[in-house]
Amino acid sequence: MHSDQAEQGTSAYLRLVFKQVPGVVWATDRELRLTYVLGRTQTIDEEASAELVGRTVPDFVGSRDPSEPAVAHHLAALAGGRQSFDYVLHDHIFAVLIEPLRDEAGEIVGTVGAALDVTDRLQSREQLARSEARLAEAQRMARIGSFEWDIATDTVTWSDELRRIYGFANGESGGTLDAFLRKLHPGDRARVRLALFDASRHPGPFGCEHRLVRPEGETRVLQITGDVAVDKTGVPVRVVASCWDITAQRQTTERLEQSLSLLRATLDSTADGILVVDRDGRVAAYNQRFLTLWRVPPTLAERGQDREMLTHVSDQLEDPRAFLDGVRELYTTPEREALDVLHFRDGRTFERFSMPRIVEGEPVGRVWSFRDVTRREQLLRRTTFLADAARLLSTLDVNKAVSGVAELCVPYLGESCAIDLIHDGAPRRIMVAGDPGEKARVPELHPAALSGHSVIYSVGTKSHMVVPLMCRNAVIGAITFVAPRTRQYTNVDLELSDALARRISLSIDNARLYQAAHDALKVRDEFLSIAAHELRGPLTSLHLAVQGLLHGALPPAAARTALDVIQREDRRLARFVDDLLDLGRIRTGQLHFHLEEVDLGTVLRDVVSRHAAEAAQSGSKVTVTSEGDLAGQWDRSRLEQVVTNLLSNAIKYGEGQPIEISATESAGHVTLKVSDRGIGIPSDMLDRIFDPYQRAVDVRHYGGLGLGLHIVKVIVEALGGRIRVDSRPAEGATFSVDLPKSRSVV
Amino acid sequence: MTDHLILIVDDDIDVRTMLCALLSAEGYNVLGASDGVEALDCMRVVDPPALVFVDLMMPRMDGEHLIRAMKQSPELARIPIVVMSGHTVAGGAARPAASAFLKKPFELDSLLTVVHELAG
Numbered sequence: 001m002h003s004d005q006a007e008q009g010t011s012a013y014l015r016l017v018f019k020q021v022p023g024v025v026w027a028t029d030r031e032l033r034l035t036y037v038l039g040r041t042q043t044i045d046e047e048a049s050a051e052l053v054g055r056t057v058p059d060f061v062g063s064r065d066p067s068e069p070a071v072a073h074h075l076a077a078l079a080g081g082r083q084s085f086d087y088v089l090h091d092h093i094f095a096v097l098i099e100p101l102r103d104e105a106g107e108i109v110g111t112v113g114a115a116l117d118v119t120d121r122l123q124s125r126e127q128l129a130r131s132e133a134r135l136a137e138a139q140r141m142a143r144i145g146s147f148e149w150d151i152a153t154d155t156v157t158w159s160d161e162l163r164r165i166y167g168f169a170n171g172e173s174g175g176t177l178d179a180f181l182r183k184l185h186p187g188d189r190a191r192v193r194l195a196l197f198d199a200s201r202h203p204g205p206f207g208c209e210h211r212l213v214r215p216e217g218e219t220r221v222l223q224i225t226g227d228v229a230v231d232k233t234g235v236p237v238r239v240v241a242s243c244w245d246i247t248a249q250r251q252t253t254e255r256l257e258q259s260l261s262l263l264r265a266t267l268d269s270t271a272d273g274i275l276v277v278d279r280d281g282r283v284a285a286y287n288q289r290f291l292t293l294w295r296v297p298p299t300l301a302e303r304g305q306d307r308e309m310l311t312h313v314s315d316q317l318e319d320p321r322a323f324l325d326g327v328r329e330l331y332t333t334p335e336r337e338a339l340d341v342l343h344f345r346d347g348r349t350f351e352r353f354s355m356p357r358i359v360e361g362e363p364v365g366r367v368w369s370f371r372d373v374t375r376r377e378q379l380l381r382r383t384t385f386l387a388d389a390a391r392l393l394s395t396l397d398v399n400k401a402v403s404g405v406a407e408l409c410v411p412y413l414g415e416s417c418a419i420d421l422i423h424d425g426a427p428r429r430i431m432v433a434g435d436p437g438e439k440a441r442v443p444e445l446h447p448a449a450l451s452g453h454s455v456i457y458s459v460g461t462k463s464h465m466v467v468p469l470m471c472r473n474a475v476i477g478a479i480t481f482v483a484p485r486t487r488q489y490t491n492v493d494l495e496l497s498d499a500l501a502r503r504i505s506l507s508i509d510n511a512r513l514y515q516a517a518h519d520a521l522k523v524r525d526e527f528l529s530i531a532a533h534e535l536r537g538p539l540t541s542l543h544l545a546v547q548g549l550l551h552g553a554l555p556p557a558a559a560r561t562a563l564d565v566i567q568r569e570d571r572r573l574a575r576f577v578d579d580l581l582d583l584g585r586i587r588t589g590q591l592h593f594h595l596e597e598v599d600l601g602t603v604l605r606d607v608v609s610r611h612a613a614e615a616a617q618s619g620s621k622v623t624v625t626s627e628g629d630l631a632g633q634w635d636r637s638r639l640e641q642v643v644t645n646l647l648s649n650a651i652k653y654g655e656g657q658p659i660e661i662s663a664t665e666s667a668g669h670v671t672l673k674v675s676d677r678g679i680g681i682p683s684d685m686l687d688r689i690f691d692p693y694q695r696a697v698d699v700r701h702y703g704g705l706g707l708g709l710h711i712v713k714v715i716v717e718a719l720g721g722r723i724r725v726d727s728r729p730a731e732g733a734t735f736s737v738d739l740p741k742s743r744s745v746v
Numbered sequence: 747m748t749d750h751l752i753l754i755v756d757d758d759i760d761v762r763t764m765l766c767a768l769l770s771a772e773g774y775n776v777l778g779a780s781d782g783v784e785a786l787d788c789m790r791v792v793d794p795p796a797l798v799f800v801d802l803m804m805p806r807m808d809g810e811h812l813i814r815a816m817k818q819s820p821e822l823a824r825i826p827i828v829v830m831s832g833h834t835v836a837g838g839a840a841r842p843a844a845s846a847f848l849k850k851p852f853e854l855d856s857l858l859t860v861v862h863e864l865a866g
Contacts, residue, residue: 533803536832539851541760547854548768558767565760617759702805 014038015046022117023094024049027101029110032057032074041117043090061089073098077111092119136160142244149177149239151200156180165222165245167214185211185219192224196239203228203236209246220247271371276357278365279334281306293350293370318343330354334363341373349377382496385412389500393507396514399430401507405500406433406479413497414465414481418442420449421469421477421508434482442482449478454498456489465489467497469505476508523693531705534576538569545569575644579707582641583692586714593635593718600630600639600663600670600739607643608661611651619656620676622647628665632741638715643672645708646735650676652702657732668741677732686725712737719743751775751793752865755785755812756801756830765799768854769861782807786815794825797865800844802831813843826864 014025015038024039037052044052057074058064066075073083073096083098094115101110136159139145145162149155157174158166166183174180177196181189188210195208207225214220226241267274273290277283283304291301294313301309310327314320323342330338335356342350351371356363385408392404402419409417416434420427427450432439446466448455452475454467463483468475479501483489545562548554554562585591604624608615615622643661650659657677664671679697681689688694690713693706712735716723720743727733752774754765762778769776777792779785781804789795798816802809809829816822826845830852846860 533832536850537758537761540830541758541764543851544761544764544768544854544857548764548771551854553854554767554771558771561763561767565764569760614759697805 025114027112144244146242221250273370275368277306348374396511398511406431415484416482418480463489467501471509598634598636601626620654622659624661626663646674654678672737675734680729681727751795753795754799755779757804782812
């Protein structure tokens with residue numbers, strides 16, 4: 001009874017268990033007849049299981065074949081073995097345990113078994129396997145591999161796809177972390193190791209890139225991203241990471257970066273300023289040159305509003321309104337191209353080209369390019385200016401040329417301009433151009449110009465510039481420019497002014513040379529005319545004397561006179577020829593001297609005596625006084641020439657008044673003075689009287705070649721002496737010759 | 747007017763000398779003056795000459811001025827004048843007033859022809 005109660009208690013407890021878990025317990029005798037069944041399955045409820053008592057196991061499984069698993073395991077249990085196996089019944093899977101049933105003596109009297117329905121658990125396992133397969137498939141398709149690093153055991157395991165990506169051998173499985181890292185690119189191993197260790201110490205998502213050389217030698221780039229698994233206490237236990245091949249993306253990115261860099265380099269290396277805008281006026285791109293040209297602060301450009309920039313830049317232009325109108329018009333006609341020129345207040349000039357940006361046939365914006373053509377424009381204007389100046393200067397009228405150029409310089413080179421020319425060693429202002437008010441403000445010539453230097457200088461707040469006019473290394477004048485208040489002269493202006501000055505100088509030199517040549521020709525013609533006339537006097541006398549004698553037209557006394565005339569005219573002509581020859585020798589530097597001991601007193605007496613008749617005829621009385629030793633080392637005939645020419649002049653211009661000649665000695669010098677009381681010399685002629693062909697009187701009144709005093713001066717200076725003249729009109733003239741007594745002749 | 751008086755005005759003493767010698771030999775009375783001033787002075791103190799030879803280029807008063815002065819003087823205006831000059835074109839203003847022109851240097855024949863024609 002007690003045992004029944006206990007049995008009933010156990011059964012009740014098992015029933016409760018099997019309500020929770022599908023399963024059955026049973027017992028058999030040695031014939032495998034079920035002696036006890038309790039429990040339930042999907043197909044057998046509790047009552048049905050109780051009804052199984054009495055039936056045999058082969059009966060229950062429907063097979064008498066001893067190799068049927070259930071039967072075989074029961075039989076094996078009867079033989080003493082503990083059996084544990086899975087068994088499928090009615091599409092359910094059971095985990096079955098069968099053991100021998102022993103009596104108190106230990107004899108096997110039957111079997112006991114227990115079966116638990118584990119169908120659900122197995123299905124979960126299958127699902128897990130399937131999802132793992134699907135994950136592998138997904139990884140393969142996405143080319144994403146994965147690996148795990150078990151920190152405690154230092155074991156790395158990886159997915160099939162990772163194996164494929166990394167090119168590991170089939171069947172090759174994980175190893176230590178170091179072994180895994182050794183498969184990476186040597187240059188990246190340390191970095192990946194660091195990333196993994198960092199992650200293991202500071203759990204959280206991480207990522208890094210590394211390169212990999214595949215077995216066939218190809219280098220790939222891989223991206224790793226991962227996270228760290230921790231245990232319940234927060235200690236990291238596993239690093240889990242996925243990795244994928246980003247070589248293609250990397251190559252694409254590099255190509256993109258390369259083309260962007262190429263575009264940027266192209267933009268930045270062009271000499272033009274480039275601005276790209278979209279249809280709404282937003283700035284899409286620009287280059288540094290654009291900012292520089294337009295003096296746009298980078299912050300303004302960064303804000304990216306074209307309209308904001310337009311306001312900034314238009315203020316720099318000469319005509320902001322026209323500029324803004326032009327831009328507006330181009331924005332309203334997006335497909336138009338345009339080329340125009342912009343003039344800046346500071347003198348710069350830009351060429352602006354604008355063309356639409358077309359994408360798939362539609363204008364999406366506009367590209368503006370700006371080119372600084374200031375220098376080109378300057379050169380063009382400069383060339384035009386110089387060409388105009390050259391045209392104005394192509395005249396022999398210096399004043400007209402200079403005036404024209406001065407006018408041309410205003411306002412191109414300044415608001416006023418003055419030209420000075422050197423006259424008698426001092427600058428004289430001959431032309432001022434500019435507004436009447438400004439003209440008066442051109443300052444006096446800057447002294448630098450007189451020493452041949454160009455300078456930029458300031459007077460008050462205004463910039464000034466002066467450049468000398470140079471002719472064959474001599475300063476002949478200067479040109480001064482005054483800039484308007486808004487302008488500062490630069491070296492560019494100075495260069496242009498120098499170029500202009502060279503042209504002006506050349507023109508003036510040309511005109512002066514022409515004038516000199518013209519004057520020289522005139523002097524030559526006059527000289528020839530006078531020479532011809534001078535010859536006709538003696539020739540007339542000779543003619544008449546000779547013909548008178550030949551034709552017997554003269555009485556004996558007159559015949560003697562005719563012979564005297566012939567002799568005098570012969571001498572006159574000889575002297576005439578000598579003068580001409582001397583002039584030629586002086587011109588070619590071939591006037592020769594034969595120095596010997598000569599006494600000036602003797603020379604004076606000889607010459608005066610030779611001219612006695614001539615003097616008497618003129619009515620002039622000639623007196624000679626001498627004092628001291630008058631001997632010196634001179635050329636006798638040249639000294640005679642000096643005295644002769646001075647005496648002849650005194651007789652010629654002496655108006656019959658007394659003529660005084662004196663010679664005195666002092667300190668190695670002798671001084672010869674020839675004085676007359678005749679017509680004298682006008683003061684403006686005193687300087688020129690020793691120049692060839694010069695005469696102080698009208699050639700209609702007094703003949704002569706105008707060579708006498710020139711020859712005298714040349715001889716005196718060649719002998720180391722000096723000659724001067726003191727004279728006033730109508731008060732006669734005194735010529736003083738100072739000669740050293742000995743000197744080596746130059 | 748005194749017949750056969752001839753005045754020679756030339757600053758070249760040799761020209762004066764030779765003309766004096768040659769015309770004296772022809773039987774004329776000959777006076778010389780070295781410029782226009784001297785010539786006028788001379789004609790003021792002697793009787794008006796039958797003929798005056800005038801060189802154009804002279805000091806003080808040249809030939810042109812002398813001729814003009816003579817033409818303005820009632821006593822001298824009718825005296826025939828022979829201009830002597832080296833310049834064929836010179837004395838342009840004086841030339842119409844001259845009765846004859848001798849271009850220096852001239853021949854003895856030309857001189858005598860002119861003298862005989864104008865002074866008889």
